[in-house]
Amino acid sequence: MQNIHVRFGVSPSARTELAFAADLACRLRGGLFVWTEADPEADALLEGFGEPSAPVRESACVSDRVRLQIARMCIALAARFCRGDPRSAVRDGASIVVGEGDAAARPRAAVVAPKGEKALGARGADGICLPFAGGESAVEAAATAVPLAARLGAPLLLYHTTWREDGLPAAAPPERHMTEEASGVLARIRAMADLAGVRHRTRVETATTIAEGTVRAALDERCALIALARGRHVGRGSYVDQVLARSVIPVMVAGRSFA
Amino acid sequence: MKTRSRWLSPYVVMGAVLAMYGIKVALKLAIGREINSPTITGDGFHNVADLFEALIVLAVVAVSRLPPDERYPFGRKNVESIARACIGAGLLFTALHFAATSVMGLLGYAPGLEAAVREAFPFALPDPLPLRMGEDVVWWVLGVVFGSALLSFVVSAYEIRAGKAGGHPSMVADGQETRSDGMIETAILVGICAEYAFSAAWIEYPLGLGVAYLVARTGRELFSDGLAGLLQRSLGSEVEKAIREECLSTHGVREVEQVKTFRVGSAAVCILKILTDAPAGSHDDIKKALKKRLSARLAEREIDDAEFHLRFSRLPVPAERVAYAAVTDGRAIAVAPEIDGATHFIVCDMKRGEVARWTLEALPDACEGRLLDWLVAKRVGTLYLFGDRPATMLGPVRVAGVPSHCLRTLGLLEPPSIL
Missing domain, CATH: 3.40.50.620 (HUPs)
Structure with a gap:
């Protein structure tokens, strides 16, 4: 089982990376892990401003959007959601991280830079x-x-x-x-x-x-x-x-x- | 490196063509006068015209082979289109004349009808004469006509092959004209044989009509191709569609904005405008790959000689400005879920949907209570808040939700480095 990891983002390039990762996970029959950044300071800040469940709310919003994008690609794939930085968090050598910026670094997993391709x-x-x-x-x-x-x-x-x-x-x-x-x-x-x-x-x-x-x-x-x-x-x-x-x-x- | 055989050199080939016409002219004029045959003598004079045509083709080939220069950036290959169109027009005239001769020959078996036609068209109608030959020369006549037809087919095949190999459409056209001569000579041969074997000379005429149709078809093709070259007609929607498909199947190409194709002589010229977001350093890589792929794709359609002019442009960059309602304590920043709770606004310049520049700005005291005016003055088109919500309008400003409150997830900050 080869797992594919990708960061969630709202920009067009981030959506392309998600599409690439979802397609790759589907073709490899692997799992798709979608990562959002963990920012405890921002969570605490919102909590102070009367928003105690910002991470939960973020997770719900992100999962909705990811499921919608996967549904539009007409592929059967259940994504899993994680918080943190996949570059440092993914330590499984058989996994693949999809991300343009991640390819310049030296993570433990393999990294694929999609170069603007959707699949x-x-x-x-x-x-x-x-x-x-x-x-x-x-x-x-x-x-x-x-x-x-x-x-x-x-x-x-x-x-x-x-x-x-x-x-x-x-x-x-x-x-x-x-x-x-x-x-x-x-x-x-x-x-x-x-x-x-x-x-x-x-x-x-x-x-x-x-x-x-x-x-x-x-x-x-x-x-x-x-x-x-x-x-x-x-x-x-x-x-x-x-x-x-x-x-x-x-x-x-x-x-x-x-x- | 593999070199083309010297036997396919256009000068060698045209030398053979000239020799063939020289032999044909000498034999046909000699035997035609000997037996007083207007058909064979006429065909001999027709071959004199073919001989001059071959000389013109030779000159055209020599001119077309001159290399491109400043005055003629695409070379002088289009001179071949002129020759092609002229040979096509000549063949159409030949076909018309041959068809008229055959029709009048057939009408000769119905004298009343023939007279009516000649009365209706009192000029320019040919008058086919019966052959006047003795038993002693018939084998000579048959030999000359059969030999001429055979020579025509062999030399035309040689000329067409060499013309295609060397990319000289005028030679191909001349070869097709020679093949038409061979068909006409065959029709004459059949007529002579039929007359002597079965006393049925009329067979020549329906056969002649069929030959005239084939010659006319070749003439129309050559004339049309020649004009297409001269008027720079496109290679056709099918070819242009194939070119677009091939471009879009190449990595780095986002859109094909413009495809212009035409012919210069035998060479196809393709002018393409490619939209890309690839780095400038890779344009040469894409260009080289595209040329190779497009050449292969066109070769599948029997377009072996193609010249590509590729121009790369960047994708258009739609620029807009958006803002995020934000809260900050001076150390951390988060996107606020409501406008009312926002202490600051992150104003972003977007390029192609990506954040190119952002600033964190507090709402000035003078704008307190006049947020909309401030956003409009900042030329903000969309204001984002944390959380999913249906998009609404706040005056001219669109208010929408983003799924995260974290600046890194929203692409405003780079991920932390682990290098």
């Missing part, structure tokens, strides 16, 4: 793009992406961009420019995908930059999601942040429990 694969795309290099982060991303692809029945696009090897002829296929480490990582990810029964294909090229190559490959290959994990030792300029800033496709960042 995963809303535009007819179905693949999951999994960029990899010679490091462990791709294997960690695969640990989240492969089970997700298996449950969604989505194929994986294993994407790698590499530097040109000076000693090789100009016409040499990009695969020959791969390092041994990257080839090792590719073999491990392929083994994970095969074990889970997930279809996969590999695209290797020598793109200008990693973020650009990843986003363009995902667009070219009609992927619905880009799955990444933050490297453990990256200070500034993480590829995850670059892809998040550039991508128009939803991006999933593996949680800290894996990374």
Whole structure:
């Protein structure tokens, strides 16, 4: 059972995130948890102004609105409501938090930034793009992406961009420019995908930059999601942040429990 | 890299076409005069015109291959549309003439009717003459006409294939014209065979009417296509619908505001205005993906050569100002459930439904009891209170409920960082 967590909000982007989360929960047959912020100081303030049950009233209003939105999506899903911050409260590594702002942080659960899409694969795309290099982060991303692809029945696009090897002829296929480490990582990810029964294909090229190559490959290959994990030792300029800033496709960042 | 065969080079192909017409002209004029056949001699002169047409097509192809420059940003490919329209008009004339000849040939079997028609139309009606051939030359005649027809079909197939491969519609049109010649030559051949085998030369005429119909249909298509290119007619609603669908299936595209399509020569030109809310840095990514996808989609409709001009615009930003009735003790802020209990108002500038800027403002003493005037002066359109309630109007200001009293839930504050 894979649970999906999302913050409640009244803005259009928050409503889009809720729609994305509800659709994902429905497709994964998981639970949907809708979070509202806990603000004890505001609760106390209203209590002082003669409104003793503000949290209860808020909960009733929020649940009404969420149920109405889910009903409009014509899906059968019972949402559960929580108060607090899902980024810190959700500690289950198999859960997914849906939220644009949450993807920039490092929560324990995986985070999906919907990038304005109302559903995963809303535009007819179905693949999951999994960029990899010679490091462990791709294997960690695969640990989240492969089970997700298996449950969604989505194929994986294993994407790698590499530097040109000076000693090789100009016409040499990009695969020959791969390092041994990257080839090792590719073999491990392929083994994970095969074990889970997930279809996969590999695209290797020598793109200008990693973020650009990843986003363009995902667009070219009609992927619905880009799955990444933050490297453990990256200070500034993480590829995850670059892809998040550039991508128009939803991006999933593996949680800290894996990374 | 795969290169196109030199046999498909337009110059090689047109060289073969010219050689074919040269042979046909020489043989038809020689044998036509030898047997005193106006049909074959006439067809020989028709081929002289075809020979000049092929030279014009060759020139058109050379001009159309000139690269685009400042004066001709789309190149000079539209010159092919002119050639296409002219060849189409020529074919229509040929079909009309051939149909009239066949009709008059048939009417020759009903002299009274023929005379009445000639009286009604005393000019420009052809007068088909019977063949005058001896036994000694019949095989030569059959050989020349059969060879001509065969050559026409073979060379036309070659020319059409090379024209399509090279994106030269004038060559395709010339190939179709050559195929029409082949059909006419076949009709003549059948007539000759029927006359000598069964003494039934009339078979040529109904067959000729059928051929005239096919030639006219080809002529109309070519003329219509040529005009479409010259007048920059759109590629059609079906193609434009497919383009819109493909755009909207691409991530980052929110709306397709404008689609303009037309042809320049064989190339399709698509001018699109895309509305997006994607960051500017990703516009190139979307553009590249769109071009690739649209090329593939148009190729499904046999439009292999397409040029795309994509312009990106931001989605329109409807701006409005809203306010939240609030209470505060100087440390915390919460949205108030009633106007009367509010100590302050949070005035928000909204852009596309998101809070772009907000200020916490106390109702000035001078406005005490005149809240509505103050809200109107602040240009507030909607005033929100905590709790579900039906929307009501307070003068020009709409009063509605929000489900939370917490500023973070309402998107006025960022969630706390756990970095």
